[in-house]
Structure formats: C-alpha cells, structure tokens
Amino acid sequence: MNVDTIKNGLVIDHIRAGCGWRIFQWLGLDKAPFTAALIMNVPSRKTGKKDIIKVDNIIDIDFSVLGFIDPNICVNIIKDETIVRKINMELPTRVQNVFHCKNPRCITATEHYVPSTFLLVDKEKGLYRCEYCDALYIAGEGGNPVETRT
C-alpha cells in the first residue's frame, strides 16, 4: 500500500499496533482540514506490526501526552520531503485530562471542573498517581492506564 510522500509535516512512527486510531482522534486529525493518514498494522522488525500516522501539515502536538500514551513513539518532522528532526517520546512528569481517575471515592469523580491530573511516581515502572486521591496507574497500554490495587 502506498501513501504519498509528505512535503512539510509529521510522521508519527512506532505506534503500538491498535493504538493509532486513539492517537489520531486525540490529535483531532479525524476533523482536520488537511491531509492526514492512519496506516494500521504496518510490518515492524521490532514489534511485528505497528501503526503510523502521516500528517501533511506542521501541527502543534502535546508530546508529553503522546509519551504517556505510548513512550515508544517517534515523531519525525519533515521539511521539503526530508526528515529534519526526530523526537523520541518519554514519560511526562505530569499529565492532565488524558484520562479520569477510576477511584469512585476520588474528589474528581464528583467535582467535574477539577482537571484530572496524574504525577509520575516511578519512571521505570511507568507508575503515576492521582494528584488528589493517590490512586496508582501504569502508563502505556495505549493510553488506557491500568489501575493498580489500592
């Protein structure tokens, strides 16, 4: 399958297979006025298969959120059909409003104006805690954090 070469834009590569659509939506590309492509299940030597997003426009991206959803992602910045910069993701120290705390006793469950904020506790384990109730979550899993036992 061929998707046209990008002149000026982004290639978001090494997305965990199956997570591309979520990131596509998160970036608002499903409503974008410019050309954007989601390519799913691309063969990958590292992981067997992966998703790729190509965007024919330079857009502002919250890289911290991408890093939280999948720290293996690599963003290539393209100018005049050449990769001018590669940005590897890492786990952000703080993520806000990417997901909601699942603890039914957490204050954010009832006070909906409060931003859902999570702070990195352990980089090795990808462990985050809810700023308000301290419930723990593991990053990754395509942006669906796994609630740990509390």
Add this chain to the structure above:
Amino acid sequence: MLKGRHLIEPDDLSVEEIDEICSLAEQMIVDPVAFQDVCRGKILATLFFEPSTRTRLSFEAAMLHLGGSVEGFADAQSSSASKGETLADTIRVVSSYVDIIAMRTPKEGASLLASEYSDCPVINAGDGGHFHPTQTLTDLVTIRQLRGGFEGHTIGFCGDLKFGRTVHSLVQAMCRYKDSKFIFISPPELTIPEYIMENVLIPAGVPYETATRLEDVIDQVDILYMTRVQKERFFNEQDYIRLKDSYILDKNKMKLARKDMIVLHPLPRVNEIAPEVDEDPRAAYFKQVKYGMYARMALISKITGCL
C-alpha cells in the same frame, strides 16, 4: 513557620514541626488555663460533609479552650452541597468569613482541592479512606506522652488497613523516625494500599511484615493500633458483614502482649476491642482522645499565628 499553612497530609509537617506541636500540646496539657485566650477573636469553621462526633467536637472544644469561636455544619445535608453547590464555591464563601477551616469529607483529595480555593488555612479532618493528619498528631502526642519518644518502636496495625485513613497517616508519619518497624495485621481483603507501599514504605526503607492472626505477633509490638472495619467504606454490605469481626482484642490476647505495650484506637470502636480490655492499664485509647484535643489546640494556635 506554621502560620497560614494548610495541613492536608502528615508529610506537610516536618519532623521538627511535629516536635514543635507536640511540645506545645504538652505545655497545654500541664497548664491549659495559660492558653485560654490565645485565639480570642479568631473563628474556626468546622465543615463536616460526613458525620463525626469525636473529631468535630474535638476541634470545636480545642478552639473554645483557646478563647476562639466556632461555626459550621455537621453533615452535608445542612450545607449548600445538598443544593448542588460545588466544593470550590463553598470553600470560597466560607473562607471569606473565618480564619481557619477544619474539613471532613468522604471524598479522597477533597481537602487538597479545598486548599486550592481557600483564602484561609484548611486542615484535613479526614478525607475518605485517605488521610487524617490531626488523628496522627493525636497519636503522636499520645505515643510521646506514654512511650517517651518516637524512635525504636514496633507498631502493629490491626484491622482495616485498606480504608483506615488513620493507619495510612500514622504509617507515613512514623516512617520518618529512626528504627521504626511495622507489622500489618489484616484479612487479605483489607491490606495496606499499594500507594502507601510505593510512595511511603519502600522509599523510606522501613522494615515491615504482614500477618493474618493477631495472636501470632502481638508479643512483638510496642504499640498496637487497632482499627474498626468501617461500614461506610463498603459498597457491598455482605463484604462488610463478612469482615467486620475479623479481629477482636480481648483479655486472653492481652495476656500474650508485652507488659509495657500500649493499645491505641482512633475510635469509635465497635467490636474490635472487648470492653473487658478497658480496665487494662495498657489500654490508652481514652487518654488518646484527651490528648487529641490538646494536639488540635496546639495546631490551631500555630496555624492561625496566635502562638
């Protein structure tokens, strides 16, 4: 400098500040009359979105003993929260009337949220199963009074360690003292939460062990901290009924304990300490109640800047 500060969790206070509060509480225990006017003209709001007898009355008595005034509500139904007002708005309004707020809610993190919208200091008087730092000050004043200090104690926590916020707070506080050791005694369903393990115990490197039978470990502890299995923390009544009488401290178990052990309990108790234990000189939970009021007096007078 404690003046103007919020108290949301025990770690908000340094070891030195805890010592400062405990020392002041001890002076108040010895000579309460000397402090009867230190908060004159100050107002404490007690915002209790969840029923509480002991903590609310303790806060109110503390402020009255300091010569200050008290206003507030004792349950969410008598507040604007029942009309759908947000917590942020309630706090904005109340903090424009008073000098200090003591707040109890069933929601975890509510006091932290309140502190973000308040014009005056907020004291967390218990937020769900999360933290209860003034109970911790109560426990610490009691430990210092009855055991002479904080270092070198083996503390057995028994009962509901999952939802027991007083346990979480005291663990966090005692981790900071030299040679502390913990024994966690609970049914598998009510073990200490992982966030306490990950955020508090493991970083502090404090030794701990777990047990399921109180009688197996009671002879090892200097301080036995009993807790109630709290009905209000369960979504399923059957689980509560199954677990509520997991541990009952009675005379026979007390015979296995050290002669100088002390038994603490944040109260109210239900069945977990048999009334026959009350006569035992090691039962310290009613002294603890009184020390709690002095701990709150010391805290209020510091945070309001009156002392």
